[in-house]
Amino acid sequence: MKLFQQLLVAPAALGLMAPMAAQAADLNIDGVSDYSAAGEQVTSVSQFSDVYPTDWAYQALSSLTERYGCVAGYPGGTFGGNRSITRYEAAALLNACLDRVTEVSDDVKRLLSEFGPELAVLKGRVDGIEARVGDMAAGQFSTTTKLSGVATFVVGGNAFSGDDAYGKDWNDSNMDDSDPRHAKAGESDGAVSFNYDYKLSLDTSFTGEDLLKTRLRTGNFGSNAFSGSGYVQMAALEVANSNADAIKVDRLYYSFPWGDDFTVTVGPEVRQDDMLAVWPSAYPSDSVLDFFTYAGAPGAYNLANGGGAGISWNSGNFDVTATYISTNAESSNPHTGGVMTEGGGNASSLQIAYTQDSWGLAAAYANTASDNWNAAISGGKGTPLAATVDNIGETNSYALSGWWLPSESGLIPSVSAGWGMNTTDDNDDARGGGNHATYDSATSQSWYIGLEWADAFVDGNDLGFAFGQPTFVTDIDYDTTTRDDDAEDGNYALEWWYKIQVSDNITVTPAMFYLTRPYGDWTDGRQDTHGGDAGSKDSTFRNLGALVKTTFKF
Structure with missing residues (x-):
């Protein structure tokens, strides 16, 4: 699995480890896994057989693929734009792209605004896990x-x-x-x-x-x-x-x-x-x-x-x-x-x-x-x-x-x-x-x-x-x-x-x-x-x- 694909999966996994308001059944982990297993990152939105210029998110996808290279599709060369995923999954995938983004465009700002609450929830949970790990490390009498x-x-x-x-x-x-x-x-x-x-x-x-x-x-x-x-x-x-x-x-x-x-x-x-x-x-x-x-x-x-x-x-x-x-x-x-x-x-x-x-x-x-x-x-x-x-x-x-x-x-x-x-x-x-x-x-x-x-x-x-x-x-x-x-x-x-x-x-x-x-x-x-x-x-x-x-x- 390539580094970027690992980054896509990691936030979703962290979200599962911490106590969540959503039930585990709401998280489509299989979907995230399929997404991360798609293979090579695409370099052009035209590589997706089911994405068309008339789609409302076409420009945003084009920017993410061609400018930042942080979008992958599902097996078979599809993006699955109409496929249902939870907001937490979408937030996890977006969070994985942020490390690749150096310039935030208006389209990306729109996505950040759309998933802002979910990103905040994920960040709070990650911070909580880090704090608990720190407490455990401070309390243990020996690392060996x-x-x-x-x-x-x-x-x-x-x-x-x-x-x-x-x-x-x-x-x-x-x-x-x-x-x-x-x-x-x-x-x-x-x-x-x-x-x-x-x-x-x-x-x-x-x-x-x-x-x-x-x-x-x-x-x-x-x-x-x-x-x-x-x-x-x-x-x-x-x-x-x-x-x-x-x-x-x-x-x-x-x-x-x-x-x-x-x-x-x-x-x-x-x-x-x-x-x-x-x-x-x-x-x-x-x-x-x-x-x-x-x-x-x-x-x-x-x-x-x-x-x-x-x-x-x-x-x-x-x-x-x-x-x-x-x-x-x-x-x-x-x-x-x-x-x-x-x-x-x-x-x-x-x-x-x-x-x-x-x-x-x-x-x-x-x-x-x-x-x-x-x-x-x-x-x-x-x-x-x-x-x-x-x-x-x-x-x-x-x-x-x-x-x-x-x-x-x-x-x-x-x-x-x-x-x-x-x-x-x-x-x-x-x-x-x-x-x-x-x-x-x-x-x-x-x-x-x-x-x-x-x-x-x-x-x-x-x-x-x-x-x-x-x-x-x-x-x-x-x-x-x-x-x-x-x-x-x-x-x-x-x-x-x-x-x-x-x-x-x-x-x-x-x-x-x-x-x-x-x-x-x-x-x-x-x-x-x-x-x-x-x-x-x-x-x-x-x-x-x-x-x-x-x-x-x-």
Whole structure:
């Protein structure tokens, strides 16, 4: 499109952007588009097949075409003088000619007088837009940074059934049940609670292709039942933050392209998934239980956070990513931290992924050291036994995960699934289950299936359901003659949720979850925290949770 044709269209577009007294239906934008698309500017009014010397505006058109060159016709060499257009369109077209006019003739003055009110309206609207743009520019704190945030309210509680005699703080096997330290599930975590999580993200780009990410986070879940540090660790919610109302920087990294096919990410507070080219799941990352946000493999996708770097390579539908993170990289003591030291919390991973528009598949491998490493599958991602053996030595983890999306929303949901396996070998026999038992090696597994129905019942609302087995020990080798190597650690987790889209920025999500045997092998009284017999307990201990999560995005 030539410059003059662009000038013809621009004022009409500006008139549409500002609030108008006329309705949008009154504006013949198609006519303006046809006019601007006519091709070359005419140099003589005789080039129009439908303009005659007897027409009342013949002289004005002749002057505009031959003296100023700011008139174009419609396709086919016609001017369309009898074609109906609105006064606003005529004013917009005339306004586009004014920049080309150096001498105002009597004919042009006549046209200016005819469309004077419309020109004044257009000018006022353009001035108003310019003023608002100026106010926005003056009010923004940075021309390169975008601020966004998420605030989440959670109201909910837990109920327990079966024998809940096992006390998390039971440090003495001879302790009487009346001792307050011997807390029972209903006594310690049975109340309804009201908590919050708050995140602020600052996304800065210097070139348009790079990203400096800074995220601040706080919350007050603390030792709440939903935090992962309560009576049942697997009841941990993905959204639960335990900063005790203190604001903390939990993301700080820089990502930039390297050549045409590589992306490099480096930072002192970077998480594994920040560096992965592909996250192998379509199931929401902020659903309910924390376990269901790890693509079925909390070992390989351990979401380690700390100082590190990663590089990803893309070739068509294939992506390969390699990452390294030290969870205590800020320490300068090689015995307790640092980068690539024996005392560092080292976590490395490799992912190979293949993706299409509606499905994808990824395989991953991760290696985590035990020294000063927060166990990858502890907290809300595995049984107590799985978390214990995960921390006895170096762990190698493997994962296979994928997803599929339906072509349109309806009865068929999106499907995400994943499986993980972890093998751990004891480093020095110094770790294990307290004073009475030591583990030589162990194998654990996990899996999940997540379903999501988009636009369920009401457009904009989503329904979700997931089930699977959080990490549980499938094979174990005890370094003792008093224990057999049979692990009865199996357990199941299920969650249901329905996200109600109240507005573009507010959602309300009622949810429930059910844990069939969250203590796994420890449920049956096979051992207490020191590896001894914790007493006779029912193998049917279970946990039912219910909550309402309200999310505000801005």
